[in-house]
Every structure is written in structure tokens, then in C-alpha cells.
Amino acid sequence: MTPKRFILSLATAGLVATPLAAWSAGLGKLTVNSALGQPLQAEIEIYAEKAELDNLSATLAGADAYRDARIGMSPVLPQLRFVVERRPGGRAVLKLSTARPVNDPFIDVLVDLNWASGKFTREYTLLIDPPE
Numbered sequence: 760m761t762p763k764r765f766i767l768s769l770a771t772a773g774l775v776a777t778p779l780a781a782w783s784a785g786l787g788k789l790t791v792n793s794a795l796g797q798p799l800q801a802e803i804e805i806y807a808e809k810a811e812l813d814n815l816s817a818t819l820a821g822a823d824a825y826r827d828a829r830i831g832m833s834p835v836l837p838q839l840r841f842v843v844e845r846r847p848g849g850r851a852v853l854k855l856s857t858a859r860p861v862n863d864p865f866i867d868v869l870v871d872l873n874w875a876s877g878k879f880t881r882e883y884t885l886l887i888d889p890p891e
Contacts, residue, residue: 783807783808783811783874783876783877784805784806784807784808784811784815784872784874784877785805785806785807785872785879786803786804786805786806786853786870786872786881787803787804787805787806788803788804789801789802789803789883789885790802790803791885791886791887791888793861793887794887794888794889794890794891795861795862795864795887795888795889795890796860796861796862796889796890797860797861797890798856798857798858798859798860798861799835799839799855799856799857799861799885799887800854800855800856801854801855801856801885802852802853802854802855803852803853803855803870803883804850804852805843805850805851805852805853805872807851807874809849811874811875811876812843812845812851814874814875815843815851815872815873815874816841816843816872816873816874817841817843817853817870817871817872817873818841818870818871818873819836819837819839819841819868819869819870819871820869820870820871820880821871824869824871824880825869828869828882830867830869830882831867833863833866833867835857835861835863835866836866836868838857838858838859839855839856839857839868840854840855840856840857840858841853841854841855841870842854842856853870853872855868855885861887863887864886864887864888864889865884865885865886865887866884866885866887867882867883867884867885868882868883868884868885869881869882870882870883
């Protein structure tokens, strides 16, 4: 590899790694564990450094975020509860739940994730199947 090509490779690797280093928390896969006509039970994987988990919180994004994203707010959204739950092995999940049954087959949710050194918003579409 020529010196010029090596420097270009290093620069490219640095650009790719920079966004990863900037975020010390993130959200992953969504799993819905309830059916239509039941109270909502869902989980979202959390990726965070152990130190960030102590200050991590999640909430429903505000009406302005929904308007900016051009997403309609479902009537069930104000019922949503968000709880960060630690799991064995240093893993964590964000639990979403409602006390009342949910009858919409899909719900668009904007989740605000906040921690000591940052925050971001992520969109999820909850697909809720009928009971078996």
C-alpha cells in the first residue's frame, strides 16, 4: 500500500468512527410482547455504556417532534409508560407499556432518549398482531 493510500484509508476510518464515538447510548431492536385488545407490552434494546445507564431516561417525544416528522399522534400515546430496566450481564431494555388495552394494529412512536452527555429521538412503528 502506498503512503498516500494508507493516509486516505486512515482518514476514511476516522470519519466512519467519529459518529460511533459521539454517541454513548442508543436504541436497538423493538419487540412487541402483547396482542390487539391487550395492554401494550413492548421492549426496545438499549445500547449504553454502564456509566450512562445511571442517568438514562426515555420519554415520548413532544407534539412538535411529531409535527416536524409529519407523523400523526395516536390517541394511545399519552397512555404510554417508559421504564429503563437493567438486565443481568450489563444489558438494559426500555419497556413500553399501557394500563388499558390497545386496539390499533400499528402505532408510530417517537422516543426521546436522554442521558448525561446527550440525547436523540428515534422513530418506531409498533405492529400489534391479533391474539392467536
